[in-house]
Each structure stands twice: as C-alpha cells, then as structure tokens.
Amino acid sequence: MQVALPIAEIQQAAKNPEFLNAVAALYARLDARIAARAPVCTNRGACCRFAEYGHSLFVTAAEVAYFVARAETPLLAPPDRSYCPYQVDGMCRTRETRPAGCRIYFCDPAAQHWQPEETEAAIRELADLGQAFGIPYAYVEWTDALRQIGGRTVDQPAGPTVALRIDSHERPS
Numbered sequence: 001m002q003v004a005l006p007i008a009e010i011q012q013a014a015k016n017p018e019f020l021n022a023v024a025a026l027y028a029r030l031d032a033r034i035a036a037r038a039p040v041c042t043n044r045g046a047c048c049r050f051a052e053y054g055h056s057l058f059v060t061a062a063e064v065a066y067f068v069a070r071a072e073t074p075l076l077a078p079p080d081r082s083y084c085p086y087q088v089d090g091m092c093r094t095r096e097t098r099p100a101g102c103r104i105y106f107c108d109p110a111a112q113h114w115q116p117e118e119t120e121a122a123i124r125e126l127a128d129l130g131q132a133f134g135i136p137y138a139y140v141e142w143t144d145a146l147r148q149i150g151g152r153t154v155d156q157p158a159g160p161t162v163a164l165r166i167d168s169h170e171r172p173s
Helices: 005-011 017-037 061-070 100-104 115-132 143-150
Strands: 059-062 139-142 164-166 169-171
Touching: 005 061, 005 169, 017 061, 017 100, 017 115, 059 061, 059 100, 059 115, 061 115, 100 115, 139 143
Parallel strands: none
Antiparallel strands: 059 139, 164 169
C-alpha cells in the first residue's frame, strides 16, 4: 500500500529557511555521530540498487521537503522501486541532501549493531521537526516519494554491475 505524502505541507516547508536550517543541523549532528563510528563502505553504491540488494529505503515527509528544497539536480523518479535514480556509477549525485537512511546504512559488518538505534533516533527527530513546522508525519518508500513529488521518470542509470557483499558473503549481481 502506498502512503500519500502531504504535498502542500512539503512544498510550504521547502520554502521555509528556518525549517531547512533545522534539518541541515539535524543531518550535521547525525553525520558527526556516524563519522565517529568510522563505518566502511565496500559496495560502491550497490545498496542503491534496491531490487538487486534486497532492501528498501524509507523517508519521512520532513526529509522529502528538505530534499525538494536543496536538491542540486532536477527531481528524478524511477518507474518502480528497484533503484535510486541519484546513484550513478557507484556515486551519489545528491550526497548533501540524501535522506537519513542513506547516511546511516553501511554494509560494514561492524556497523550492523548500531544502525537500528541511529535509525530510530533519526526518525523520531525528523518526525518531531516535521510536526514543529506543520508537516504531517508520513513514512514513505523513497522511490514512491520521488514519484509523488513529481520527479521526472528516468530509466535505470547505466553503470558497472557490482558484486554485492554482505557480511563478507558474495551475492550474485
């Protein structure tokens, strides 16, 4: 079931400098906590190919508002839930505006134990921040959110097939 985003409230918040500064500060704190843990990325963006990697990315409405306001590229959307259109050749084209889930997730086996706690804390902070700025809470799958906010539909970006490794076990790509 697709959850509907509060589009009008997202558009309003995306124009509010106080809201944008608050989300930027939240992301800066989150990034500092993650950096202090020194996780390692070994898959070069393979996790952004959701169908191949076997997972999904969910975002809050507050994150969508921040992304809409600060994205440096045109809004894009994949035709389905299989990949993030902002990952190209293992690199994120929207690194500064990426959602909390992208900031927190690392395939590094040493990072697995702290990720759920960081995720829950970030979601709570984002929900509270959204409420403070009049954005009803919604937790939506990322690619659905991109389509709902009017991202231009794009084909899957070209790039090398990456061997997927989780806990040092290779999965077919």
